Amino acid sequence: MARSQGAALDRKKLMADPIMVTTIVVLITFLTLFILYPLAILLVDSFVGDGSFGFSIFKRIFAMPSFTRAITNTLKVGFVVGIFSTFIGLLFAYVEVYVRLNRFVGGLFKVVSMLPVVSPPFVLSLSMIMLFGKAGIITRFLLHIYDNSVYGYWGIVIVQTLTFFPVCYMMLKGLLKNIDPSLEEAARDMGAGRWKVFMDVTLPLMLPGLGNAFLVTFIESIADFANPMIIGGSYDTLATTIYLQITGAYDKAGAAAMAVVLLCITLFMFAVQKYYLEAKTAATLTGKASRARMLIEDKSVKIPLTILCSLGALFVIMMYICVPIGACFPTWGYKFFPLTGKWFSQVFTRYHGFKAFKDSFVLSLIAAPVTALLSMIISYLVVKRKFRAKGFIEAVSMLAMAVPGTVLGVGYIRGFSGGLFHTGILQGIYGTGLILIIVFVVRSLPTGTRSGISALRQIDKSIEESAYDMGADSFKVFMTVTLPLIKDSFLSGLVTAFVRSITAISAIILLVTPSYLLITVQINEFAEKGAFSLACAFATILIIITYGAVLLMNLFIKYFGTSRKIKEE
């Protein structure tokens, strides 16, 4: 059977739409140049870096004990953090979905799910050191333990677990809500107790979802750069080892090979998660719950679970609160009172705070709308249109999700410092603000695209078709129908991209030049030097900015979001 005529006609119809064709070409160029190419160059570099093709570089790095240790360290941390986060996430999710909570506890839960979104990734490391370190408020001044060390394995595990479990909590909450209550009621009805129902019905249904949550956290953990950097001490993970290989040993080929190793690990995890577990999750938990669940009122279940979760939540919140308070202590570790604002003023008077905030702010502000628009366009193309390169666009933008920032950073160094393929072409962008913006965009693109895709899938395809049929071309359809319908998703994508950009560090720290001062890099530097009060002052202002952005977005959506109006029946 020949499908050539249909395909040729489809192509002709596509070509009749110049804006669409241009968009696709620009997208493909962008994705190839800034996601595929840097990764490809890493591969090339690590195989032919010494001038001859072969495994010599890999042999060299695998002979380094520090590197092999970093691999085991990374996997060990990732595994444990994955388990802990999934477990705590499940506990929180279960309590929220199944147990009747009072408003205060419900509020605590909301705050906990919100905090990691708005705060820079390494805030918990700071507070961990300040609360439990050698000069920690709790360890030294409350418990009088003078030699407590938080640096190392357990430090990273605790901090990462606290940072990532809310992600699991949000994921699992969604899944639990989708379990049809009648399934559990049927088991109860046949005589099973609550615990038995949980073990026999709820848990098996959740199993793929739990695996999914575990792997997502695992990937996050091994890709994390900032926390191991600050609290790892001499316990190096892959991300920090790669960073040190470049900034300390100036071994770019070695770093490239290490990055390839790290990338292989995350890609493998990502592939398992995406193609195996996600499909399974969807298969076991399809559709919506048919009606509301009878919440558990039983005091013997409710009280202990509520207390446990509330304490956990309060602990997390305390960790976050510690940052602004820490910024107000006159001298960390010696003098706590009276609280002072001197660190805040030093941020601006001595340490170029204005420039740091301006640079971070402006770069993120440029990156955010670009990211949001790009991810909406990609989602639109992926969900609503069919054309040949669609698979490529979807695959590459999802691939970016599995690429750790450090890997991307090394890729950019190798790929652009000498121009494209070391020819000098495009060399101009290296070291400029432009490349930082591009990194911001690439780093936030997958999240935006994912939320865009799920928002668009909810919209009946025929709505856009009807506009097309009425005479609108693709551009008009996108502007007058698609974008207005996913305005909320677009806005939240905008803010997420902004927040992610302004709090980003892993890729950026490798690419930033002295002409740009970025807040996150500053915080990292001060924390490294042990100037925690300054780091806290910077972090506090950063949190205020990001929280303000999120607040603004929520207000905006509330008053100007169209989707809400549409949803109201």
Place this chain on the structure above:
Amino acid sequence: MEKVKKGVRLEHISKIYQDPKTGKDFYAVKDTSLTIEPGSFVTLLGPSGCGKTTTLRMIAGFESPDEGEIYLGDEPINELTPNKRDTAMVFQSYALLPHYNVYDNVAYGLKLRKVPKEEIRERVMRILKLVELEGMEARMTNQLSGGQQQRVALARALVIEPSVLLFDEPLSNLDAKLRVSMRTEIRRIQQEVGITAIYVTHDQSEAMALSDKIIIMNKGFVAQMGTPQEIYYHPVDEFVADFIGEANFLRGEMLGRSGDTVRLNVEGNELLVPGRGDMEAGKEYTVVLRPEAATLADEGGLPCRVVLSCFMGSYQNYHVMVGDTLVKLEEHNPKNKHIYQVGDECSLVFAAESVHVL
């Protein structure tokens, strides 16, 4: 609407899809040729998966045919994108733009065509009057009932004065009563405007009520095209007969012919039916008998035994066995008639001219 009316012509159209499970290609529509007269109301009718919606979407331009050419009037339109085609579609899900009110939804196509504002206003109001939605202009679409939403969708398609109006199962989301009143409405509006309409449905009563012509599709092929009467009374094969209305099939070997009448051996009984010229003695033929065309009597027809007798209000529903063949009957207005009970031996009576030989 003083436009020249245009018809639609499909010449040897095929569309191939890939089965998502097996990965094999199959014909969703195969070698279909149709001519739809200007100003007529034509229905594509068939079970799901028969290719009717694919055909409609090819006419609209959403799908591209793998073989053949589609003409709008005399102009080949294969290469035109949907927005460049002079067709307008009414969707099953209404597909109204949820962020616009009624007025803006209807005006959307006109705005795209850069029609002057006053003219838009005038045309939108005229169309809204036609579909009886005056005074609703400012409503958001989610404040409308299903029937009203479908009227908006119809108005939106009509207002741009397309050459052809396409309907993709527009009534299937409405409840049964509303469906009946909306189809009368659609027919009235189509006749008032005099537009060519192509209508896809799997509901045969809808097709009958609306159409000048019905095209029955099955497995990607056109099974039969004709007026509702032709299709109902003279189906070309068992599929058509069975799909349109209820049908009983009596099979029998032809025994002989006397003039226009042929004699068939049905379950050991001799049956006289109107014959065709090409029928030969000794061959087996199938006779289509509609449930309302026969009745039960004590004697005088094919002997049968009652296996189901069920009161349905306006009619009595019988299932009877003629030999090994099950025949379903509807005895209308049963109030003053003799009701046969299960197990009764009786006789199946019908006029020779009310059956059709395939």
